[in-house]
Amino acid sequence: MHQTTRDFWNDRYRQKTGETSGKPGLVLSQFAGPLAPGRALEMGCGRGDDALWLARQGWQVTAVDVSAVALAYAADSASRAGLAGTVQFEEHDLAETFPEGMYDLVVVSFLQSPRDWPRARVLARAAGAVSTGGHLLITEHASHPPGSKATEGTIFPTAEETLASLALDPRQWRRLCVCAIARMGTRDEVQGETVEDNVIFMERLG
Structure with a gap:
């Protein structure tokens, strides 16, 4: 039986x-x-x-x-923190449905899937939800994260490749940071090991 993306996650x-x-x-926390x-x-x-940090x-x-x-x-967690009124949670398979409205900040962190999934199209739609003067912040794995279930042969994009896949009009966007950074692994990866991530931080001008 075919397992849906929703069932997988x-x-x-x-x-x-x-x-x-x-x-x-x-x-x-650094960029926003x-x-x-x-x-x-x-x-x-x-x-x-x-989401809770942003609400705070x-x-x-x-x-x-x-x-x-x-x-x-x-x-x-939001309810226990007294933040339920400032965070609205919505269930979406972003390949099929998308939240309504325009936003001053769109955050996409590690939206990478071992399943076949139209990531570039979803990221482009994320950019389209940024209001004028707003920001798009994408963080993604740039290397195989320790402890990841991704196969060893997985090829991770560079920050420039991800940005290119969005096909943004350079007259409408300002590049604030398009780079790779290193950090220490979290408990969901392998603590103490170095992990490399890409950051794409853009400001919408018009």
Whole structure:
């Protein structure tokens, strides 16, 4: 029987608990921290740490994921933190449905799947949801993360390749950071080992 994307990720999250570090991703806190809060969209919110951090900074957050299991964990964390009113959780397979509206910040962190999935098309749609003067922040694996279930032969894009796949009009976007950075692995990877990520941080001009 064919397993849907939704079933695949629900199964993955059922193997986890709702317990998380409670900390935002380092790229998110570094690049979004200085921004004035407004409306934010997080695509692939998982168990909700980044969405809750944004809410604490004053953002009105729409957080989406394909997994109802992950969203239940995230909503429970938001409720316990007293942030339920500032985060709206929505279930979407982003290849099929997409949240409505325009946003001052669109965050896409590690939206990479071992399944066949139209990632470039989804990222381009994410860029289309950024309002004038807003920002797009994409973080992605640039190398095989320690502990990852991705096959060893997986080829990861460069930051420039990912940016090119979006086909953004350079007259309408300002490049703020398109680069690779190194960090230490998390407990979901292998703690203590170096991980390389790509960052694509763009400002929409018009």
